[in-house]
Amino acid sequence: MTARTRGWGRGPRLALIAPLLAAWVFQAAPAQAAPADDIRVNEVVTTGSVPDSVELYNKGTASVDVSGWILKDDDDDGSRYKVPAGTTLAPGGFRAFDVHGSFGLGSADKARLYLPDGTTLVDGFSWTGHSAPSWSRCPDGSGTFGTAELTLGGPNACGGPGGGTPGAVAWPGGGQVATADGSNVFGEDLSGLRQEGGVLWAAQNSGRLWRLVKDGSGWKPDTANGWSKGKTLRFPSGNGSPDSEGVTLTGAGSAGGVYVASERNGDASGTSRLSVLRYDTAGTAGTLTAAKEWNLTSGLPSVGANLGFEGITWVPDAALTGAGFKDASTGAAYDPARYGAHTGGVFFLGVEGTATVYGYVLADSGASTRIATVGSGMGGVMEVQWEPGAERLWVVCDDTCGGQHRTFRVNASGVFAVTAVLDRPSGMSDLNNEGFSVSGAEECVGGAKPVYWSDDGNTGGHALRRGTLSC
Template structure:
């Protein structure tokens, strides 16, 4: 990532006293509790979220508004479980322009949020994830007691893409901000304050007059004039008076620095102001932590009838030159145990294809073997079925409402429809049926039939041997690639030998579909025409023995071909070369902490979700085996990590 670094030194603290250290009475993990949502719409409700790995007692905690006079409140529970919520009604009225400050029983500031006129109507909510991410005004009803995604806008303002990325309290008291958005953000009038409520917020421009804006994907650093202590906080406030982001650290947590990493803030042994955080040699600080080799977080639960995990098979080596995972080392189990068991038998437990919805990155689509489609949303840090669409998923059929598609891969087209691949009809699983089906996700009912369907089976006679295993080596993944990318990168149309011109194919829509063949790791490029016909453009080599999922990633401007343990758990990013051909560019392995399984699905969140230089990556386990019987990952299908923006 190319970033502009703005570093300013030579500024000194004013000598103001830092906030007093938290006493021993402060509960362990208090710094992991964040204000997650607040409304001043008459009910004056506040929601707290615990992003840490263990429950936190909030007995005796207090809150204040802009008068900074702490008062007791009555929460819905006396402790907040890991990944859980607690709500309470404010004991004092909250105004149109106000703030909420949360204190431990001993008076340590836990978190704070400020808002300008009417910004908490219907609510101010963190919309980048539970307990983290951008503070914005929700656009629909409040979501107290649950994840905020359902009430948040599809996109957040450019200013909300700025985050506190690193803080040092070892003398220089340096603060680093990162802009994860796609446009520069003016910050000259922004302010910041620590957890001493007697302090007046200082302006960024007063701390460093040269720090007036942050470029897209860039950093800005300044030295705090307030003085930062070993137990302290940093709250960032925009020019209108709205909280943008914050971090809180416990004893010595920001010395030498407190940096944002994959699993939250950590104490870093190496400050990296003005550059990408190292997240190596660090320990848990403001949030959950982990070593440089990563940790697998979450999981557990009792297996249910019909969910019998399938051990992985087909292990092979990674392609030569494969590089290590470029994202964070930590991975979280991101679904409930046995969450995808269906009525089509124990084989129906597994999830194969994944795709984020480009128009709504809070939605993750999933295809499950044996003809099921899921619309997933985040709740308590996990991807769960969207109950407003279907709490149990929807069955899919072939055209005419017949058969049982062996649904393996999926993608979202330029028209917002979901396209699903099938290898076989499971009602006749010895014969291949390599098809791409188009489904309208707004269609009602529990069973979906295709708007259109394209059958390419005749192109792959090597799969039609009468053997069910051969028939199961067909279309495993599919990715929609926009025409705009193909033309901008100079792709040569194999049918004409000239630069690709979409106008030559008037019925194909606004992009082509790249279907991945498990049999030999090739990608097959199609134009899917509105009259039900299709145009075959090319076969692309990925350099791998198999392909299990395909995605186009706008962030890296690459097509990504994923292979499971058959190819060493790898993801090959393909580009258009100088000759106009699509070729492999770089291949990455999975994070080292992940199991070596049939991880057949892979998706990268759009860059609009970036925070601290990272975005979410999600994997799916075709057999929900994890590390095997008795482990925390046994019976789970989804894993969540981070990938650079």
């Protein structure tokens, strides 16, 4: 997803008097049966460091397409915010919407949710004082509203300001984070990352792939074989501009091809094209044409053109079978032999619009089979990474969720389940991080190893940052 504009030009607000004033829930008559009844206004922000925002939460057990639903304030005849096409809330999913461009939320106001007809009320909340900093429903989706810490896109902090994300723990490594690139090397839109020893592969939304090499404790573009400015990516036809969001490798390493996840063709930016593309990166040519494309659009929930694939990672078959992983397409234990010639593993792809990770076997023939669907429980998925030594799957959100990370392992039922909810490192600002990479165990020094993030917004002229993770 491309970088966000952060300014919103609001004037001074009234003093924060929320703690002294009572808030009350606007009781909406139950107008719709499930799944509409499962969608709730869950958090409202009317003042502070972010624009006026309303968060929705799916408390049900099925995904709900909320495309075209309407958000209003207390003005029945005034402006309204229309939820973008392709917006789906997974079970337990959160989604925050910046409404300030459509209407302002005042110190005594309402946030109301309607079906696309604009008249069928689904849920709402009213208050008599500005948020301080957030009006949050506790517990999520079912409780009453009260003042709490701002947690747009994630679980509400029901202990009040400073209470932290429920269930989240501090980053399991050092709090310090440093820049890991030169000034303005990449510009905006740097996204997925994948480390391969002394090389860091990076995908950029503009249809560009970078091969980076070590530069002290950071990275710089490889100057050999035409990589100094990155290489332009094309679809198998030799045309188009893949909106490259994620990058990964199989067990064969880059010699077996570099795999890129793309959410659309930049030359037709209004249409989803959720594809995995394989590139041969040998040679010196400045343009790489995909050797193969697996177009997975038709087998996935419909999402907006800029809300598709954001991350990709590859998990070896041996790791999955050893953990007792269950194939959702058969309901039985995963059997790699069932799928014939493939890469020797499963590709897990994160979709921003559904906040869900999908597992696919991509056959050498070009066929594809979805064998897993993993809800993230976050407001979006911007990166996924498999950490071999720890046998865990990392699922990462950006500033939509306050930079939250979650880890997943295969449980006793054979499905991926959350093992940890992690806050971002204390020394890192809430950045628009769309890429994340964990170094291998061979880089462990003194009980810690490097990890890297890519900031889509190129904040302060830097797109790469370096932290540490306990080994």
